[in-house]
Amino acid sequence: MQSPILFLVTFILVIIAWVLIKKLRKVILFELDQNSKHFGGELVADVLKVNHFILTLFPSEAHDVQFLFTLCGGHISPILVAAERQNIRVIDVRHEASAVFAADAVSRLSGTVGVAAVTAGPGLTNTVTAVKNAQMAESPVVLLAGAAAGLLRGRGSLQDIDQLSLFRSLCKWSGRVNCVKDIVPILCKAFYLARSGTPGPVLVEFPIDTLYPYGLVRQHLRISDNPRSWRQRFINWYLRFYLFRLFANGFRIQPCSPGQIPTQIPVSIPSIPWPSMKHIEQLVWLLSQAKRPVVVVSSQALLPPVPSAQTAEHVKSLRVPVYLTGMARGLLGRHHPCAFRHARRAALRVADLIILAGTVCDFRMDYGRVLNRKAKIVIINRDKKQLCLTSISVTLGAVTMKNCALIV
Incomplete structure (x- = not known):
């Protein structure tokens, strides 16, 4: 007896719900x-x-x-x-x-x-x-x-x-x-x-x-x-x-x-890692003390927001030997005295300060084995994982790519 009544009540509730949904x-x-x-x-x-x-x-x-x-x-x-x-x-x-x-x-x-x-x-x-x-x-x-x-x-x-x-x-x-x-x-x-x-x-x-x-x-x-x-x-x-x-x-x-915004992602200028003042001061001090510094600039250094022309001017102002790889090739022009093209391996073996700006220690850098183990090594990169691709002890690893535009 209860089953038909329960079915009838359920049916009525479904009809009421249908009407409410249709109205609202x-x-x-x-x-x-x-x-x-x-x-x-x-x-x-x-x-x-x-x-x-x-x-x-x-x-x-x-x-x-x-x-x-x-x-x-x-x-x-x-x-x-x-x-x-x-x-x-x-x-x-x-x-x-x-x-x-x-x-x-x-x-x-x-x-x-x-x-x-x-x-x-x-x-x-x-x-x-x-x-x-x-x-x-x-x-x-x-x-x-x-x-x-x-x-x-x-x-x-x-x-x-x-x-x-x-x-x-x-x-x-x-x-x-x-x-x-x-x-x-x-x-x-x-x-x-x-x-x-x-x-x-x-x-x-x-x-x-x-x-x-x-x-x-x-x-x-x-x-x-x-x-x-x-x-x-x-x-x-x-x-x-x-x-x-x-x-x-x-x-x-x-x-x-x-x-x-439903995605809860802030609509703003893209988030770019910035260097800390401590890192900048430390790097300036290392540059002032170095006698045989070498800078290796690669593709990541040319990424926005810093214009490549501005990056080039700051790299030139360092007045140290610079090797350009990847998309950074040609950054300093053909005849700039600081732009070196040959003997990079030999230079890295005798340098006392090595700055890798957006450069990864992959097969092109012999996984870091070409770097002088006694040198002070600074790696500047947006990706934390890239800082760990070398077995060489890193003096300063900065997760940023404002690089030379803020270092100098």
């Missing part, structure tokens, strides 16, 4: 303009060209991306369309790896963040070598990747694979956009992390339904207008709920303070 849907699920023609790709292009948050707080720090390298694919088409509308030059290449290599090159030559966009699955896996190259070169690169719709993830959708797991070891950070309103904060976070600390590549995954307009996504879901059964009604309710969660408040971009 806009309040519960925020605002949604079902007739809007806007789409997520527009938000991506907005962040690439003019970051709304940063433009409000720090006008000089807008991203202002000039080039977007890609190999066209259906998963990312809305990004490419919107980027062209923002006067971003979309350059289509013949292999996804070339897109990331090109973004890496732009980053190294311009000092800005390089951006590439590739389609889901094999489109992304084709970039592995290029992404690893950017990681090794410490180039700030943002890789935009398409992905299967969130509703179909793990269900055999076209080119659906676990992309984030594959790239976790290759990128500083990998993130996924789960709804339209997260596009701006997550992409801002990606740009912030790509340039902060030790620069490197980051990956942002965009499920295909976060990039297309509401009407097109709803049409693709095939929601029945006249459900004939409770099962069909429940499926319709679930799909509508999914749509609301996907698009609610998606196009209400308003400037906000760093604490209000």
Whole structure:
């Protein structure tokens, strides 16, 4: 007797809940303009060209991306369309790896963040070598990747694979956009992390339904207008709920303070390690006492925010022998008397002070074995791990890359 009564009470409660959810849907699920023609790709292009948050707080720090390298694919088409509308030059290449290599090159030559966009699955896996190259070169690169719709993830959708797991070891950070309103904060976070600390590549995954307009996504879901059964009604309710969660408040971009951003990442100038005054004073004293100092400058010394021309002037003012490697080659010009090109190994063996500015003790430095063990050794680097790549005792290891611009 209790079972029918319990069933009836449960049924009535479900009906009441259904009515309440239907009446309060806009309040519960925020605002949604079902007739809007806007789409997520527009938000991506907005962040690439003019970051709304940063433009409000720090006008000089807008991203202002000039080039977007890609190999066209259906998963990312809305990004490419919107980027062209923002006067971003979309350059289509013949292999996804070339897109990331090109973004890496732009980053190294311009000092800005390089951006590439590739389609889901094999489109992304084709970039592995290029992404690893950017990681090794410490180039700030943002890789935009398409992905299967969130509703179909793990269900055999076209080119659906676990992309984030594959790239976790290759990128500083990998993130996924789960709804339209997260596009701006997550992409801002990606740009912030790509340039902060030790620069490197980051990956942002965009499920295909976060990039297309509401009407097109709803049409693709095939929601029945006249459900004939409770099962069909429940499926319709679930799909509508999914749509609301996907698009609610998606196009209400308003400037906000760093604490209000959902990712809790401060929207500001990228975080760059600074040297302490104690380290600066100690290095100045070591330079004043040295009789045979040698400076080795490598690629990391040319990273922003200090302009390379300013770095070159400070290096010249040291008036000590300088060896240039990596992207720092040519920093002092062809005929500067302090720029040495030959006998580096011999110089490092007799030097009494060795300053490695952004230089890693890897195979090119014979893992530190070429350094004079009796010399005072100073390593300046943004990455703490790079300070430990030598078996030689380090006199001063500074986790910074303001290098000569602040040392002198």
